[in-house]
Amino acid sequence: MSEATPLLAVEKLRKHYLSPKPWIGQGRPPIQAVDDVSFTVERGETLALVGESGCGKTTTAKSVVRLVEPTSGSVKLEGEELTTLSAERMRQRRKDLQIVFQDPYASLDPRMSAGDIVAEPLRNFAGMTAAERKERVQWLFARVGLRPESAAKFPHEFSGGQRQRLGIARALALNPKLIVCDEPVSALDVSVQAQVVNLLMDLQAELGIAYLFVAHDLAVVRHISHRVAVMYLGQMMEVADRDTLFAAPRHPYTEILLSAVPVPNPRIRPQRLLLQGDPPSPANPPPGCRFHTRCPLAQPVCREERPPLTPRDSAGGTQWVACHFR
Amino acid sequence: MSDVATSAAASGAATAASSKPPLLEVDDLRTTFDTLVGPVRSVDGVSFSVSDGETLGIVGESGCGKSVTALSILRLVPVPPGRHAGAVRYRGRDLLALSEREMRAIRGDRISMIFQEPMTSLNPVLSVGRQIAECVQLHQGLGRAEAMRRAVEMLKLVQIPEAERRAAEYPHQLSGGMRQRVMIALALSCRPELLIADEPTTALDVTIQAQILDLVKRLQRELGMGVIMITHDLGVVAESCDRVVVMYAGRKVEEAGVLELFDRPRHPYTRALMASMPAFSTRAARLAEIPGLVPAPHQLGRGCAFAPRCAYAEARCRVERPAFTADAAAHGVACFVAEEGRLPAPEVTAEAVAP
Numbered sequence: 001m002s003e004a005t006p007l008l009a010v011e012k013l014r015k016h017y018l019s020p021k022p023w024i025g026q027g028r029p030p031i032q033a034v035d036d037v038s039f040t041v042e043r044g045e046t047l048a049l050v051g052e053s054g055c056g057k058t059t060t061a062k063s064v065v066r067l068v069e070p071t072s073g074s075v076k077l078e079g080e081e082l083t084t085l086s087a088e089r090m091r092q093r094r095k096d097l098q099i100v101f102q103d104p105y106a107s108l109d110p111r112m113s114a115g116d117i118v119a120e121p122l123r124n125f126a127g128m129t130a131a132e133r134k135e136r137v138q139w140l141f142a143r144v145g146l147r148p149e150s151a152a153k154f155p156h157e158f159s160g161g162q163r164q165r166l167g168i169a170r171a172l173a174l175n176p177k178l179i180v181c182d183e184p185v186s187a188l189d190v191s192v193q194a195q196v197v198n199l200l201m202d203l204q205a206e207l208g209i210a211y212l213f214v215a216h217d218l219a220v221v222r223h224i225s226h227r228v229a230v231m232y233l234g235q236m237m238e239v240a241d242r243d244t245l246f247a248a249p250r251h252p253y254t255e256i257l258l259s260a261v262p263v264p265n266p267r268i269r270p271q272r273l274l275l276q277g278d279p280p281s282p283a284n285p286p287p288g289c290r291f292h293t294r295c296p297l298a299q300p301v302c303r304e305e306r307p308p309l310t311p312r313d314s315a316g317g318t319q320w321v322a323c324h325f326r
Numbered sequence: 327m328s329d330v331a332t333s334a335a336a337s338g339a340a341t342a343a344s345s346k347p348p349l350l351e352v353d354d355l356r357t358t359f360d361t362l363v364g365p366v367r368s369v370d371g372v373s374f375s376v377s378d379g380e381t382l383g384i385v386g387e388s389g390c391g392k393s394v395t396a397l398s399i400l401r402l403v404p405v406p407p408g409r410h411a412g413a414v415r416y417r418g419r420d421l422l423a424l425s426e427r428e429m430r431a432i433r434g435d436r437i438s439m440i441f442q443e444p445m446t447s448l449n450p451v452l453s454v455g456r457q458i459a460e461c462v463q464l465h466q467g468l469g470r471a472e473a474m475r476r477a478v479e480m481l482k483l484v485q486i487p488e489a490e491r492r493a494a495e496y497p498h499q500l501s502g503g504m505r506q507r508v509m510i511a512l513a514l515s516c517r518p519e520l521l522i523a524d525e526p527t528t529a530l531d532v533t534i535q536a537q538i539l540d541l542v543k544r545l546q547r548e549l550g551m552g553v554i555m556i557t558h559d560l561g562v563v564a565e566s567c568d569r570v571v572v573m574y575a576g577r578k579v580e581e582a583g584v585l586e587l588f589d590r591p592r593h594p595y596t597r598a599l600m601a602s603m604p605a606f607s608t609r610a611a612r613l614a615e616i617p618g619l620v621p622a623p624h625q626l627g628r629g630c631a632f633a634p635r636c637a638y639a640e641a642r643c644r645v646e647r648p649a650f651t652a653d654a655a656a657h658g659v660a661c662f663v664a665e666e667g668r669l670p671a672p673e674v675t676a677e678a679v680a681p
Contacts, residue, residue: 052531053502159619189387190558191616194602198612216531219561223604223613260536262561264603266584269565274540275533278501 005079006040007210008064008178013037013073015059031283033059035234037073038309041178044204046211048221048242050257051231054279060231061180061214065099066090077178095125098171102183104163108155114141114166115151121173140169144199161192168199172207180212185220197224218261222246230254233290234282236309240319250312250319250326253291289323297325347418349552350376350399350437350520354412357391357398361407366624368394370576371412373650376520381546381553383567383584385560385599389620391576392556396522399554400439401429416520435465438513442525444505448497454508455481455493458515465516480511484541503534507541514545521546522554527562539566560603564588572596575621575631578650582657592659594669595632630661638663 014037016030034056041047049057062068064075066082075082077097085093101107108117115137122133138148144165155163164184171179181200185193197220203209215221221228222242229239230251238251249255256273263270275294280286286293292302301324309322357369369391376382384392397403399414401421414421416437421429441447449457458477462468468476474493481489484507497505506526513521523542527535543566546553555567563570563584570587572580572595580593591597601614618635630636633643642662651665652658663669 052533161619189620190599191387191602192619194604194613195615197604198615201612217604218532219604256533260532262535262539262559262565264560264564264588264600266564266588272536272540274537278503278534 005076007043007045007078008041008212009074009076009079010040010060010064011038011074011076013060013063013075014071015056015063015068016071029283032234032285033282034063034070035285037231037234037236039229039236039239041210041212043177044208044210045227046204046213046225048213048215048225048228049231050215050218050221050228052216052257052279054233054282055231056234056282057214057231058182061099061182061212064212065094065097065180067099092125095121095174096177097180098174098176098178099180099182100164100167100171100184102186104160104167104187105155107167108163110155112154113151114146114153114155114158117155117166118151118169118173121170125174136173140172143172143203144169145195159192160188161195164188164196165199168196168203172203172209175207176209178210178212180214182214183216184213186215186217193220200224218258230257233279233285235290236320236322237291238319238321239309240314241317244314244317244319248314248319250314250321251291251323252295252297252326297323299324347415348375349378349417350554351415352395352399352412353415355395355398355414356411357394357403358409358411359407360409361624363624365409368576368623369398372571372573372576372578373412374571374578374581376552376554378519378552379546379550380569381555381567383563383570384554384556384573385558385563385570386573387558387599387620389575389623390573391623392573393524394576395573396439396524396554396556399522400433400437402433402439431465434461434513434518435516436518437520437522438516438518439522439524440506440509440513440526442528444502444509444529445497447509448505448512450497453494453496454500458493458508458512461512462515476515477511480515481508483514483545484508484511485537486511503530503537506530506534506538510538510541510545514549517549518551520552520554522556524556525558526555528557528559535562542566560600572599575626576623577631577660578658579632579661580657580659581650581652582655586655586657590657592657592664592669593632593661594636594638594664598635598637638669 013034015034016032018030019028021027037060049060051057059068063070070083077093082090082093118140119133119137122128122136137151141148141151146162146165158166185196188196201224213225225242227239227241228245230237232253238254249258256275259270259273280293288304288306289302292298307322307324309320311318311320353373355369355372356367358365358367372395374382384395386392394403398410410422455474455477458480459473462476463473478489478493481493486492486504486507500508527538530538557563567584569583571578572593574595580596591600598614598616602616604613616635621631629644629646630648633639640663648660648662650658650660659665
């Protein structure tokens with residue numbers, strides 16, 4: 001976590017959602033969606049943020065682009081603090097920081113043509129002439145594998161996979177340095193998913209874009225990412241490079257999470273570590289280590305003291321783990 | 327009252343005939359919907375069978391007709407606009423020929439179903455205990471208090487903690503995994519002979535998915551029921567199924583035992599599906615893409631439905647529909663090229679998976 005300034009540095013990020021104040025009484029405690037999360041993304045790198053629903057991965061991703069205003073903590077892009085930027089300066093900064101959403105149906109304006117959707121960022125920022133814009137849009141369409149003629153069509157005329165390509169073209173329009181991908185392939189069929197994963201990887205190889213890749217599908221994550229960060233109930237449990245994490249996970253939660261993934265090979269009958277029960281509510285998280293209520297290794301110290309995320313030596317580089325015993 | 331009588335008769339017949347007609351035989355099932363663009367055949371000549379204690383997987387992408395097949399077995403497709411042809415024989419009786427009243431006695435009692443989205447399939451204004459109790463009252467003729475006791479017992483069976491308290495709660499008070507367990511409890515409350523699970527874990531997290539699949543497997547062993555597992559996830563198939571039917575555009579394109587299918591996939595679509603899964607590929611390489619899209623059912627041509635996306639398609643594939651034929655190992659495929667043994671060895675098989 002030293003050397004040159006990382007592309008993105010998130011430090012002690014917190015997002016607590018307050019419930020509306022009731023007429024009488026105390027009201028409910030705030031939902032601690034993200035609580036003290038730190039990580040970095042290097043240039044041209046893919047960091048995957050994984051975890052189960054409610055673990056705060058999407059809130060973290062949205063806080064990075066300030067679609068969600070963090071409660072506290074710092075988000076730095078190339079060393080510049082984003083959380084305190086003025087609206088106008090933040091707007092300018094978004095050129096380097098784009099997002100692709102999970103639901104390609106809901107994230108495109110149904111009344112705009114595909115060409116207009118992709119041209120909108122160019123109109124807002126790039127100061128291009130209409131002819132230059134048109135040329136850029138055509139290049140973008142070709143680059144993401146859409147026919148340039150289809151620029152006149154509207155979102156409903158595209159299939160799910162094509163719509164996701166359109167979302168990617170829009171994110172790509174201003175040559176961003178980082179694209180936050182919030183479950184970009186979760187809504188797609190397997191065969192179409194492969195097309196979009198390949199496209200994202202090609203774009204990275206060609207244009208050097210970094211991805212903050214939020215996903216729950218660990219097979220996709222294993223394929224696409226360089227490093228993986230595992231979240232549980234709003235906190236970071238483990239961060240490591242991909243091969244280390246999948247081959248030698250240290251945190252008990254990571255272990256259980258990986259063992260739960262069904263293996264598409266009927267000859268392998270994995271020894272499954274089953275997690276008992278459901279995750280606790282983020283409005284009332286357990287004290288100490290947040291995983292201790294379901295952890296097979298839990299000891300009294302885990303109830304009392306929260307283990308910080310600390311580096312461990314491993315074959316493939318540094319592995320950061322938040323556990324008293326691993 | 328007469329519902330109960332019929333139900334008792336039906337289950338009586340089932341147990342008596344244990345020497346025995348097969349649990350379920352689907353024979354050339356065709357389900358057609360009349361729509362504005364004309365009749366659309368969502369399920370087109372699908373046949374398969376399920377025996378007691380067996381898990382049959384039905385795999386395919388969205389729009390391949392796997393859910394409509396399941397709904398057709400239970401006659402949950404609205405008629406009209408739907409229409410059925412062919413036969414669905416449960417213990418030798420054709421379900422498609424039964425009256426609605428006879429069907430109701432079987433549905434939920436001898437054959438039951440769990441759906442993908444538990445929130446929309448549970449009744450929001452009844453407590454979960456009440457919903458399960460209603461089912462056993464109706465089918466098994468238990469009294470109210472006895473039925474409620476059975477409901478709590480079922481909730482314990484599916485490992486819901488504090489079952490007595492949870493039985494009084496409503497679906498919105500439960501987590502997604504717990505709702506899915508309630509739905510399983512509901513489906514199993516009458517000890518069915520066949521359970522149809524339509525993407526039972528798709529909406530759930532992997533750790534919850536592991537719990538649910540484990541639960542279904544355990545209950546299946548205990549109750550000896552047959553299971554139809556409908557899924558798009560080849561991982562789920564590999565882990566939980568004995569035999570697999572692969573569907574594409576409303577048709578069965580391949581059927582084999584699970585080991586046989588993963589060792590020697592024969593249909594180009596099955597192979598492409600396997601190759602496009604990230605877990606199958608070597609890590610740094612590109613994923614194999616299947617070009618194009620699943621065709622809309624009203625746009626199917628005369629030939630093989632997969633021909634427009636198939637790397638091995640020949641002129642014949644576009645004009646003539648390949649029949650489904652099985653080899654000696656009961657490994658069936660609907661493909662001219664595969665049947666004549668002219669497909670190259672598959673590039674990617676399950677062996678490529680890193681443990």
